[in-house]
Structures are given as C-alpha cells and as structure tokens.
Amino acid sequence: MTMDSPRNQNGAVGVRRTVTSILISVGALVLSLVVVSLFAFSSPSTSSQFGYLISADKLIVPRVVSDKSDNDTQKEIPNLSNEGTPSENVIQEVVIPNQTDKNEPGLNESSNEIKDPLTKNEESGSDGTLNGSPLDSKEASPEGELSDKYVLGTCDLYHGKWVYNEMGPLYTNNSCPVITQMQNCQGNGRPDKGYENWRWQPSKCQLPRLDPRKFLELMRGKTLAFVGDSVARNQMESLLCILWQVEAPKNRGNKRMQKWFFRSTSTSIVRIWSSWLVHHTPDPIGPAPQGIDKVFLDVPDETFMEFIPAFSVLVLSSGHWFAKKSAYVINGTVVGGQLWWPKDAGEMRVNNVEAFGISVETVLTSLANDPKFTGLAIVRSYSPDHYEGGAWNTGGSCTGKVEPVTEVVRSGFTDTMYSKQIGGFKKAVEKANGKARLKFMDITEPFGLRPDGHPGPYRSLDPNKKTKRGPNGEPPPQDCLHWCMPGPIDTWNEMLFEEIRREFETGKG
Numbered sequence: 112m113t114m115d116s117p118r119n120q121n122g123a124v125g126v127r128r129t130v131t132s133i134l135i136s137v138g139a140l141v142l143s144l145v146v147v148s149l150f151a152f153s154s155p156s157t158s159s160q161f162g163y164l165i166s167a168d169k170l171i172v173p174r175v176v177s178d179k180s181d182n183d184t185q186k187e188i189p190n191l192s193n194e195g196t197p198s199e200n201v202i203q204e205v206v207i208p209n210q211t212d213k214n215e216p217g218l219n220e221s222s223n224e225i226k227d228p229l230t231k232n233e234e235s236g237s238d239g240t241l242n243g244s245p246l247d248s249k250e251a252s253p254e255g256e257l258s259d260k261y262v263l264g265t266c267d268l269y270h271g272k273w274v275y276n277e278m279g280p281l282y283t284n285n286s287c288p289v290i291t292q293m294q295n296c297q298g299n300g301r302p303d304k305g306y307e308n309w310r311w312q313p314s315k316c317q318l319p320r321l322d323p324r325k326f327l328e329l330m331r332g333k334t335l336a337f338v339g340d341s342v343a344r345n346q347m348e349s350l351l352c353i354l355w356q357v358e359a360p361k362n363r364g365n366k367r368m369q370k371w372f373f374r375s376t377s378t379s380i381v382r383i384w385s386s387w388l389v390h391h392t393p394d395p396i397g398p399a400p401q402g403i404d405k406v407f408l409d410v411p412d413e414t415f416m417e418f419i420p421a422f423s424v425l426v427l428s429s430g431h432w433f434a435k436k437s438a439y440v441i442n443g444t445v446v447g448g449q450l451w452w453p454k455d456a457g458e459m460r461v462n463n464v465e466a467f468g469i470s471v472e473t474v475l476t477s478l479a480n481d482p483k484f485t486g487l488a489i490v491r492s493y494s495p496d497h498y499e500g501g502a503w504n505t506g507g508s509c510t511g512k513v514e515p516v517t518e519v520v521r522s523g524f525t526d527t528m529y530s531k532q533i534g535g536f537k538k539a540v541e542k543a544n545g546k547a548r549l550k551f552m553d554i555t556e557p558f559g560l561r562p563d564g565h566p567g568p569y570r571s572l573d574p575n576k577k578t579k580r581g582p583n584g585e586p587p588p589q590d591c592l593h594w595c596m597p598g599p600i601d602t603w604n605e606m607l608f609e610e611i612r613r614e615f616e617t618g619k620g
Contacts, residue, residue, distance in 0.1 A: 266316035268606050269553040273309045273515045273560060280307045280597035281321060287352035287596070293570045294345060296595035300578075301569040303513045306595065311557060311602045321605045323357045327376040329612060330423070336381040338415045339388060339428030342494045345593050346428065347382045350604045352596060354380070367414070381422075383415040386432040388474045397445040398453050399438035407440045408461070408469040411477040420483040424611055426552075427474065430493045430528050431592065433463040441469070464527045471535030479543035487548045487614050489607065490536055492555045493529045495522065496592040497562035508586035510578075512562040519559035529555050550610055554603060564599035566590045 284290060284297045297304065311318055337347040351371060354360070360371040360380070369382040390410040395401045419425070436450040439461050447461030461469070471490070478488050498507025499520065536551050543549065558564070568578040568587040577587035594600035 266313060268313050268316075268318060268609060269557060271311060271313040271318075271557070273557075274312045275305075276308055276310045278308075278320075281323075281601055282352045282356050282597055284596065287348075287355050289348050289351050289355070290596045291344070291348060292572065293590060294348070294566060294593055294596045294598075296566050296569050296598070299566070299569040299571055300576075301566075301595070305514055306561075306563040306599070307597050309515055309561075309599070311605075318602075318605055318609060321353055321601075321608050323354045326608050327354060327358070327373055327378050329608070329615060330378040331376040332378070333423035334379040334381060334421055335424045335426070336383060336415075336418070336422045337426045337428065338383045338385050339426075340384075340386055340431055341593065342431065343426070343428035344382060344384075345596070345600055346426070346491070346603050346607075347380065349594075349596055349600045350607070351380060353601065353604060368418075383418070385412045385415055385429075387470055388412055388427060388429045389470045391437075396438070396440060396443075398456050399440075399445050399448070399451070403448075403451055404435070404437040405440050405445070406437050406466065406470070408446075408466055409441050409473055411474045416477065416481075419478065419481065419486075422484070423486045425478070425484075425486060425488045426607065427488065427490050428494070429470065430467055430532065431496075433467045433470075433528075437463075439463075439466045464524075464531050467528055468531030468535040471532050472538045473535075475536060475539030475549060476542050478545075479539055479547055479549060480545045481547075482545060485546040487550065487611070489550045489552050489610060490532070491552045491603065493525060493532055494592075495519075495525050495555055495559045497565060498591045499562070500586075503590075503592065506586060507591065508580075508589060509562050509565050509567050509591035510580065510586050510589060512565075512567070514563050515560045516562060517560075519556060520562075525555070525559070548614065550614075552603075552606060552610060554606065558599060561599045562591070564594050566593060566595055 284295050290298075292299070310320075335350075337343040347369075351360070354373065358373050358375055360373045362370070363372045363379075364370040367383070371380045372378070373380075386404075387406050389412050390407040391404050391412075392407075393402055393404060396405050399405055433449060437448060438445050438451060439447040439449075441461070445456075447459045447463075447466060449463040449466075452459050475488065475490065478484050496503075497509040497512070497520070499509065501507035533551070536549070540549060566589070568576060568589040570576070570588070570590050580586055
C-alpha cells in the first residue's frame with residue numbers, strides 16, 4: 112500500500128482550493144453581468160442618455176432621455192406644427208447644376224444717428240490668429256460626436272421648438288476675431304446673455320451641435336460660398352467663428368471676394384457681395400434716371416456667376432434690398448419700381464415683392480441649367496426682422512427682448528416675401544435640367560420666434576449710445592435685422608451642416 116507524503120496531500124488540497132476559487136469567481140462575474148444588463152435596459156442612468164428608436168420607415172432616430180426636471184435646464188418654447196405653414200408643400204430638393212470668390216457690407220454705425228441697416232460698406236478681413244488656445248473639439252461640440260451614430264434621413268429640421276441649454280454657445284465674442292462690431296452684442300455692452308443659450312430642437316430628430324472638425328472634414332478639398340447681402344456676411348462670420356475654435360484660417364481674399372482657407376483640409380469659405388443676386392446698374396434706362404439702381408430681374412449677377420465652377424456648396428441670401436429705392440427692368444424695359452415710379456409712366460407692372468420672386472426664379476434657373484455648376488445650391492429663406500411698431504427708420508423696435516416668444520408676431524411683408532421666394536424656387540425646380548441640386552433652407556418661421564437675437568441698440572462701442580426709450584417713448588436707434596454673435600444665427604450653420612452632411616454622406620436631402 113502506497114501512502115502519499117504530506118507534501119503531496121497539501122498540493123492536492125491547493126489544487127482543489129484553486130478550482131473552487133475559479134468557479135466562485137466565474138459565477139460572481141456571470142451574476143454581475145446579468146444584474147448590469149437588467150439595470151441598463153430598465154432605466155436611464157445619466158442626465159443625457161441617448162436611446163434609439165426604429166421608426167416606421169426603418170430610419171434610426173435618436174431620442175434624448177433626460178432625468179432632469181423641466182425647471183432645471185430645459186425651458187421650452189411650444190412646438191411649431193406643420194399645420195398652416197406656407198412651406199408645407201415645398202419641394203426641398205431637386206437634382207439640377209460648383210465655384211469660388213467679393214466683399215460685402217458691414218454697417219458703419221458708430222453714432223446714435225439712425226442709418227439704413229442695409230448700407231453697403233466694403234470691408235476687408237484680417238489674417239489674424241486666435242488669441243489663446245483653441246477649444247478642444249469635444250468641448251466645442253460634445254453632441255457633434257454622436258452625429259455619425261444615427262441616420263437622420265429626411266427628418267424635417269425646420270419644425271420644432273426652442274429649448275434652453277446651459278451648455279452655452281459654440282464660441283464667445285472674445286474667442287473669434289472676425290465678428291463685425293455691430294453684431295458683437297456682448298462687446299457692445301448688452302447686459303443679458305440668455306439669448307446665447309437657446310438651441311433649436313426639431314420635433315422628430317436631434318440637431319447636433321456643430322462639430323467644427325467634422326465640418327472641415329466633410330468639406331475637405333471643397334469650397335463653400337455665401338453669396339448675397341449683409342445677412343449672408345452675418346452667417347458666414349458665424350461659421351468662421353465656429354471653425355476658428357479649432358483652426359485659424361489664412362486670409363486669401365481680394366477686392367472681389369472674401370476668402371478664408373483652412374490648410375488642414377484644404378477647405379475654402381468664400382463670401383461675395385450681391386445685393387439682389389441679379390444684375391444692377393446706376394445708368395439711366397428709359398424713364399429711370401441716373402443714380403437710381405436699375406435691377407435687371409431677368410439677368411443673374413455676373414459678380415458671382417463667373418465663379419460658380421469652383422463652388423461645391425453655394426448659400427444664397429437676398430430679399431431685404433428689395434425694400435430700397437430702385438427701378439425694375441425686364442427685357443430691357445422698366446416695368447416697376449420701389450419708392451420710385453413716374454406719374455406719367457402708366458400703371459406699374461411689377462412691385463418689389465413680385466420683383467423678389469422673379470429674381471429668385473432667375474438666379475436659381477440659371478444655376479440649375481448651367482453645365483459648369485454641378486454643386487449644391489441652398490436657398491436660405493427670408494430672414495425675419497423684428498422692427499415692432501414701425502420700420503427701421505419709423506420707430507420700429509426690438510428693445511428689451513431677452514428670450515424667444517411663444518408665437519410669431521406676423522408681418523405681412525415678411526410673409527409675402529417668403530411666399531414669393533418659395534414660388535420662385537418651385538418654378539426654378541420645374542425648369543431644372545442640369546446636374547446641380549437645389550435645396551430650400553426654411554429658417555423663416557423658427558427665427559420669427561427670436562426677437563431677442565438682434566443687436567437692438569447695442570450696435571457699437573460708443574459709451575454714450577442710447578439704449579433706452581426716450582421721454583416720449585421713442586425707441587433708440589437700433590438694428591433688429593442682423594443677428595448677435597454668438598446668437599441664434601449659429602443655428603443656421605448647424606442646419607447648414609446637417610443639409611450638407613445629408614447630401615454628401617447619404618444623398619437624402
């Protein structure tokens with residue numbers, strides 16, 4: 112009979128203990144995984160956890176699940192429904208006819224004198240560098256990193272609500288060197304800042320914060336051009352401010368255009384001034400004398416049309432200059448005017464709102480059928496002003512507005528201009544037979560809710576500027592047309608990014 116030595120017995124006991132320990136550990140791990148899985152699927156665990164819902168048409172739509180109360184960071188402005196909106200049946204995209212670089216107006220308003228907010232003043236950019244270190248991409252746009260995790264498809268971006276978000280803007284007036292002084296509301300002494308924190312939330316999907324690095328990557332090797340009036344400049348500067356947080360671009364502009372170049376992705380951002388988007392001249396024509404602008408409604412503006420082969424994306428902005436004194440020409444004949452018409456010239460055939468619709472159709476039809484343009488043309492809808500109680504020069508005011516309103520204060524002029532713009536867009540779509548794409552960026556109704564987003568009386572650094580109403584209730588000189596930076600206009604560029612992303616990544620505009 113052979114006996115194991117005490118040493119061998121101790122070894123066997125050690126093996127059994129080791130096996131037992133392993134089994135216990137494995138069991139504990141399995142039990143932990145089961146508990147964690149049950150917890151994860153039973154309730155949200157963070158204040159901003161994203162769940163995913165499969166919609167009826169199999170598109171993946173993100174849902175924000177929040178465990179914060181409505182009184183915490185989510186003040187809301189009620190939904191805008193689709194019912195009764197003029198754009199309800201507008202075709203958003205069509206396959207139709209790419210390009211590059213003029214300087215635009217900044218408003219020269221250093222005094223309290225009331226001046227036309229559309230006065231053109233050519234300005235040149237600087238090749239400045241950002242003071243201080245740029246924000247990290249995740250800081251500047253924490254929600255942006257989620258944009259490639261779901262497909263938005265054709266979700267309507269333009270119906271929804273304004274939601275207060277304490278995360279704040281994508282940049283500050285101190286972190287961007289290209290803000291026109293008249294839109295630098297904080298720098299000009301505006302005392303409130305809440306208007307910077309409202310974000311647009313579409314009804315059926317999320318609009319991610321704009322990630323500047325992702326925007327530059329999406330536009331790698333491409334040119335984005337803003338063409339039009341001073342509101343086009345406003346939007347272009349907003350986009351530059353956002354992108355500047357990760358890279359200071361090089362100024363490659365000239366007298367005909369502003370142009371900023373981002374070396375990391377060879378992306379160019381261009382702005383070309385074009386008051387009406389169609390040809391105009393001060394030369395006399397028929398009964399219209401020298402000095403009055405003659406606006407050729409059937410001829411696109413050559414100042415930008417010659418550059419269109421270089422544009423990958425073209426954003427068009429117009430409309431407000433049709434309120435200025437001018438004569439309208441079709442086929443070489445004066446057919447109408449604004450603030451001008453001779454008594455002996457007979458009945459005027461075209462007024463200013465009709466002229467606007469014709470100009471939109473002219474420009475878009477030309478782009479849509481030009482074989483040299485194969486890019487994406489985006490028509491940004493008419494930007495609403497908020498001169499309540501009058502026009503810019505007749506006592507209209509937005510003084511004292513500090514947050515979004517719950518219902519749009521209707522303006523007959525804005526509604527008519529918007530309708531004419533849609534009509535011109537639809538007619539151009541019907542005539543399109545080129546390779547370009549046309550889209551309608553429908554911002555008018557959502558931004559009609561933002562009277563708080565304008566500079567108002569905070570238009571300059573003048574320490575003696577008037578910011579309160581006078582003794583008889585008269586408002587101070589103010590700008591209720593352009594937008595503060597940072598401010599609501601930054602949302603335009605989040606919408607713009609999403610429209611471009613859909614086009615380039617999914618082809619689902």
